[in-house]
Amino acid sequence: MTDAASLETSDIIPADAEKIEKQVALIQSVFKRFGFQAIKTSTIEFSENLEHALGDYLKQNCIEFFDPSGRRLMLRPDHTTPIARLAATRLKHHAHPLQLSYIDPVFRRDSKAWANDTELLQAGCEIIGDSKPEADASLILCCIDALEALGFSDFGIDIGHVAFSSGLDDAKREALLKGDYVSFGKIPKRCQDFSSAPSDLKAVYELINSKGQADKLYLNEGLVHGIYYYTGLIFQVYVKGCSEILASGGRYDKLCSSFGVDQPAVGFALNLNAIRKAV
Numbered sequence: 001m002t003d004a005a006s007l008e009t010s011d012i013i014p015a016d017a018e019k020i021e022k023q024v025a026l027i028q029s030v031f032k033r034f035g036f037q038a039i040k041t042s043t044i045e046f047s048e049n050l051e052h053a054l055g056d057y058l059k060q061n062c063i064e065f066f067d068p069s070g071r072r073l074m075l076r077p078d079h080t081t082p083i084a085r086l087a088a089t090r091l092k093h094h095a096h097p098l099q100l101s102y103i104d105p106v107f108r109r110d111s112k113a114w115a116n117d118t119e120l121l122q123a124g125c126e127i128i129g130d131s132k133p134e135a136d137a138s139l140i141l142c143c144i145d146a147l148e149a150l151g152f153s154d155f156g157i158d159i160g161h162v163a164f165s166s167g168l169d170d171a172k173r174e175a176l177l178k179g180d181y182v183s184f185g186k187i188p189k190r191c192q193d194f195s196s197a198p199s200d201l202k203a204v205y206e207l208i209n210s211k212g213q214a215d216k217l218y219l220n221e222g223l224v225h226g227i228y229y230y231t232g233l234i235f236q237v238y239v240k241g242c243s244e245i246l247a248s249g250g251r252y253d254k255l256c257s258s259f260g261v262d263q264p265a266v267g268f269a270l271n272l273n274a275i276r277k278a279v
Helices: 014-033 047-053 056-061 080-088 133-149 170-178 199-209 272-278
Strands: 044-046 064-066 072-075 098-107 119-128 155-161 217-220 233-239 247-251 265-271
Touching (some): 014 098, 014 272, 047 080, 080 098, 080 119, 080 265, 133 233, 133 247, 133 265, 155 199, 199 217, 265 272
Antiparallel strands (some): 044 072, 064 072
């Protein structure tokens, strides 16, 4: 079970609570404009219902405990996995693609990774049942609009792909995943030229370019890491003067099959803890 000594907790004072409330209202308005419907999953999950679909990082850093009968429970470690579970069960007969959004916390004990926040407030969207590049582009555009609504302008979006690590031997792949570019042998290319990108990334780039937002995009061949379930495009958002990632997401076409329904999906999450500090 979770080592209590590894957890960091914090309270929110009135000034910050008011700031969060205003940010949430702005984000909700953007999500609704893009056609997303709000959803809430349980804060407490039975471990057996999720753990088979979680990667090593989330399994190692989830917060677990026992109920009075001895059954293992966990606090929700991310949103995508329980939403995939719900999409494959109670929502599997609903019209697809599903466009779902949420604004709720996740809980992880790796406080160092989240700037000493065990409780991380996230706002995000998932499109389930759509494999087309239009879905990926729509999510990135939604993320851009949400950040601009929050007052950000000087930010960049690094876009990577799991394919950048394919074809490498085990040692090179491990070095790239860890960001050990000395062992990898070179610094991966980062540029705004998408002509050499995989075809799905080029299609997403063209769609975003048609909306006049391509100046924010950077092809990053070193961006291959992340939560284990990504299967294609991966993206992260950075803003000048802030060391934390403001948003991240990607395509995860195999996750829903862990719950018995095979369907493509893509999603992203805004890190509202980092955003509150950066604004």
